[in-house]
Structures are given as C-alpha cells and as structure tokens.
Amino acid sequence: MQFNLFAGSILGLGDEKQVAALGELQRTGVLGCFALTEARGGVMSGLIVETTATWSPHDECFVIHTPTDGAQKNWISQGLTAELCIVMAALHVGERKLGPHAFLVRIRDPSGALVAGVVAEDMGLKTVANDLDNARLRFTHLPAPRESMMRRFGRMEVTPCRPDMCWLLLLLRLLRLLLRLLRLLLRLLLRLLLRLLLRLLLRLLLRLLLRLPCLLG
Numbered sequence: 001m002q003f004n005l006f007a008g009s010i011l012g013l014g015d016e017k018q019v020a021a022l023g024e025l026q027r028t029g030v031l032g033c034f035a036l037t038e039a040r041g042g043v044m045s046g047l048i049v050e051t052t053a054t055w056s057p058h059d060e061c062f063v064i065h066t067p068t069d070g071a072q073k074n075w076i077s078q079g080l081t082a083e084l085c086i087v088m089a090a091l092h093v094g095e096r097k098l099g100p101h102a103f104l105v106r107i108r109d110p111s112g113a114l115v116a117g118v119v120a121e122d123m124g125l126k127t128v129a130n131d132l133d134n135a136r137l138r139f140t141h142l143p144a145p146r147e148s149m150m151r152r153f154g155r156m157e158v159t160p161c162r163p164d165m166c167w168l169l170l171l172l173r174l175l176r177l178l179l180r181l182l183r184l185l186l187r188l189l190l191r192l193l194l195r196l197l198l199r200l201l202l203r204l205l206l207r208l209l210l211r212l213p214c215l216l217g
Contacts, residue, residue: 001033001034001077001078002031002032002078005033005034005077005086006032006033006034006078006082006084006086007022007025007026007032009034009086009102009150010022010086010104010150012152013102013150013152013153014104014150014151014152015150015151015152015155018104018150018151025084030083030084031078031081031082031083031084032078032082032083032084032085032086033076033077033078033079033082033084033085033086033107033135034076034077034085034086035051035073035076035079035085035086035087035088035137036049036073036088037073037074037075037076038050038051038070038071038072038073038074039069039070039071039072039074039136040068040069040070040071045074049088049089049090049100050066050067050068050070050071050090051064051065051066051067051071051073051087051088051089051090051139052064052065052067052089052090052091052092053065053087053089053090053091053092053101053103053144053149054092054093055091055092055093055094055156056143057158059143060146060158061143061144061145061146062091062103062143062144062145062146062148062149062156063141063142063143063144064087064089064103064105064117064139064141064142064143064144065139065140065141065142066137066138066139066140072136072137072138073087073135073136073137073138074123074136075123075134075136076134076135076136076137077132077133077134078133078135079120079133079134079135079136079137080120080122080133080135081133082107082108083106083107083108083109083110083112084104084105084106084107085104085105085106085107085137086102086103086104086150087102087103087104087105087139088100088101088102088103089101089103093156101149101150101154102149102150103144103148103149103150104148104150105142105144105148107120107137115142116142117139117140117141117142117143118137118138118139118140118142119137119138119140120135120136120137120138121135121136121138122134122135122136123135123136146158
C-alpha cells in the first residue's frame with residue numbers, strides 16, 4: 001500500500017515538485033493510503049467514481065465531498081492509521097464535469113486525530129487478514145488546496161482578470177443568455193405558427209366536407 005499505491009500514485013501522477021516531496025515523507029515515516037474503490041461501484045468498483053472534488057473559486061481550493069453512502073471509499077488499507085490519502089474524485093469546475101482526478105489530502109493531523117470533514121470506520125471482521133486495517137472513508141466538504149491535485153497531466157491555474165477583459169467576459173455571458181432566450185422565443189413562435197396552420201387546414205377540410213354533397217349532387 002505505502003509504496004505501490006500511495007507513493008506509486010504520486011510518482012505516476014505528480015509533477016516534479018510533488019515527486020520530490022516523497023523523499024521527505026519517507027524520511028519522516030508519514031503513512032499514506034489510496035482511496036479509489038467505492039461502495040456503490042460493485043464489480044465496477046474503481047471505474048465508477050462518485051466522490052466529488054468541486055473547485056471553489058471564492059476560496060481557491062477544491063472541496064472533496066462524499067455525496068451519498070454509495071460514494072464512500074471502501075476497503076482502504078491503512079485508512080485507520082494514515083495521515084495522508086490519495087483520493088480519486090470526479091472533478092467539477094463550474095458546470096463542467098471533468099472526470100476522475102487524483103488529489104493528495106491530509107486526513108489526520110500530526111497527533112493522529114482525524115481532521116474536520118473526514119470520517120474513518122473499520123470495515124469490520126473479515127474471513128482472513130484481520131491483522132490488516134481496512135477503512136471506510138467519508139468526506140464532508142473537505143477543503144483541499146489547489147496544490148493537492150496531482151499535476152503531471154493537468155493543473156488548476158487561476159488567471160487574474162483584467163478590468164477590460166472582465167467586462168468582455170460579462171458581455172459574452174449576456175450574449176449567450178440572449179441567444180438562449182431567442183431560441184426559446186423562436187421555438188414558441190414556431191409552435192404557435194404550426195397550431196395556426198393546423199387550424200386553418202382543419203377549417204378548409206371542414207368546408208370541403210360540407211360542400212362535398214353539393215358538389216357530388
């Protein structure tokens with residue numbers, strides 16, 4: 001667990017700075033765990049990730065959250081003792097859902113107490129290997145700094161907005177909103193026109209039907 005999944009994830013997914021920090025973790029003996037599998041995943045556990053990491057632009061951090069009981073992380077080895085945890089969570093930025101990403105978060109303080117927003121429970125008696133601790137982890141709006149994202153393949157960059165650019169962005173958003181409203185209006189108008197055409201056609205058909213006997217006579 002410590003070397004293959006925890007440290008291995010940092011080696012494979014972290015940038016140079018994050019990989020370099022592994023030496024200090026090794027020197028100080030900090031334990032870590034790897035949280036991927038979820039309760040509702042079943043046989044697809046690992047492919048289904050419902051734990052979320054939502055970017056908060058106001059606080060400039062990610063918020064790790066377990067939205068349902070089924071999204072709890074299950075069978076997490078060293079989860080009852082680890083200070084740090086690699087959490088696989090679905091990244092949400094605004095309205096965009098960007099899929100699973102890895103985050104390095106602290107789940108215990110140096111005294112061993114769980115930090116606020118983290119619950120760890122023992123998975124209970126097993127048929128074998130009861131000497132191994134396997135935890136169920138739940139996160140409740142746990143703040144994680146921007147640097148917590150593993151950054152080898154992607155990172156969150158916050159670019160300050162110039163006043164003139166901010167106005168431009170605002171105008172673009174207003175234009176998008178206006179376009180949506182126009183589309184809705186066009187749809188309503190088309191529906192009204194279709195209804196009017198259908199009524200006219202029905203009236204014409206009724207007139208023809210009423211005149212039909214006269215024409216045939």
